[in-house]
Amino acid sequence: MIYYLNADGVSVRGCSYIYAPRGQAGEYAPLAANPYRGCGHKCAYCYVPRVTKQDRGEFNAGAVVRGNYLDELRRDAVKYQALGVTEQVMISFTSDPYHPGDTTTTRKALEILIDHGLGICTLTKGGTRGLRDIDLFRRDRDAFASTLTSLDTAFSRKWESGAADPDDRIAALKAFHGRGIFTWVSLEPTIDVEASLSIVDATHEFVDLYKVGRVNYLPITKTEDWESYTHRMVNRLQQLGKKHYIKKDLQPFLPEGYHNPLRIPQHH
Numbered sequence: 001m002i003y004y005l006n007a008d009g010v011s012v013r014g015c016s017y018i019y020a021p022r023g024q025a026g027e028y029a030p031l032a033a034n035p036y037r038g039c040g041h042k043c044a045y046c047y048v049p050r051v052t053k054q055d056r057g058e059f060n061a062g063a064v065v066r067g068n069y070l071d072e073l074r075r076d077a078v079k080y081q082a083l084g085v086t087e088q089v090m091i092s093f094t095s096d097p098y099h100p101g102d103t104t105t106t107r108k109a110l111e112i113l114i115d116h117g118l119g120i121c122t123l124t125k126g127g128t129r130g131l132r133d134i135d136l137f138r139r140d141r142d143a144f145a146s147t148l149t150s151l152d153t154a155f156s157r158k159w160e161s162g163a164a165d166p167d168d169r170i171a172a173l174k175a176f177h178g179r180g181i182f183t184w185v186s187l188e189p190t191i192d193v194e195a196s197l198s199i200v201d202a203t204h205e206f207v208d209l210y211k212v213g214r215v216n217y218l219p220i221t222k223t224e225d226w227e228s229y230t231h232r233m234v235n236r237l238q239q240l241g242k243k244h245y246i247k248k249d250l251q252p253f254l255p256e257g258y259h260n261p262l263r264i265p266q267h268h
C-alpha cells in the first residue's frame with residue numbers, strides 16, 4: 001500500500017473519505033473526514049457552498065449524509081490502520097458534526113475511527129448537542145473544539161443564525177474540559193476583533209488551545225488593522241500562558257522566529 005506525506009499530514013493514496021486537508025484547512029487538522037453535505041447552521045460567512053459547488057439555499061436547508069458514507073469511511077479507516085496511522089481525524093470541514101438535523105452518523109463515524117486506532121476531534125458550533133458523544137472521547141488522544149465569533153447572542157444569531165448560542169457552546173467546552181478532554185477554540189473567522197479578544201478572557205480557564213485567524217471576503221478584511229490585532233491577541237495569550245497557533249493569514253505580523261507550532265499535541 002502506498003502513502004504519502006505532505007506538510008499537512010499523511011494521506012493514504014486512494015482514500016478520500018479520510019484525507020489530509022491542505023492549505024488553510026490543513027492548519028486545523030492533520031486528517032479530516034466529512035460525513036455530510038449541507039449544514040443548517042446558516043453561517044453568513046460560510047465558504048463551503050463555494051467549495052462543494054452547492055447552491056447556498058440548498059446548503060442552508062440542512063445536512064444530508066453522503067452516499068454510502070459509513071461503509072466508505074470504514075474502507076479508508078482499514079487502510080490507515082494497516083499503515084499504523086494513529087493521527088487525529090477532525091470532523092468536519094464541509095458541514096458541522098452537530099448540525100441541527102440528525103447527527104447519528106457523526107457518532108457512528110467517530111466509533112469507526114476509534115475502532116481503527118485513529119484519534120478523533122470534532123469542530124462544532126452545535127454546542128451542547130456534542131455532549132451526546134462525550135463518552136467516546138479519550139483524554140490521551142482526542143479533542144473537542146468549537147468556533148466562537150462573539151460572546152454576544154444577538155451578534156451570533158445575526159452571523160450564525162442556525163448555530164447554538166455562544167453560551168451553549170461555552171457550556172459544551174466546559175463539560176468536555178471537566179472530563180479531562182483537550183479543548184480548543186477556533187477564533188476564525190474574526191468578525192470583530194474586540195469580540196475575539198473578549199472570548200479569550202472569558203474562556204481561557206477551560207480552553208487548552210486557540211487557533212487564531214482573520215476573516216476573508218468581508219469588508220473588514222480590508223479595513224481592520226490585522227497587525228494590531230495579532231499583537232494584541234498574542235500578548236493576551238502569552239500573558240495567560242495559553243497554547244496558540246496563529247494562522248497563515250496573520251503570520252506576517254508575528255515577530256521573526258516567533259514560536260508558532262502548527263501541530264500542538266491535542267491530548268492530556
Ligand code: SF4
Binds near residue numbers: 042045047048094
Ligand atoms: S457551521 Fe461551518 S459548515 Fe455549517 S454553515 Fe457554519 S461555517 Fe458553514
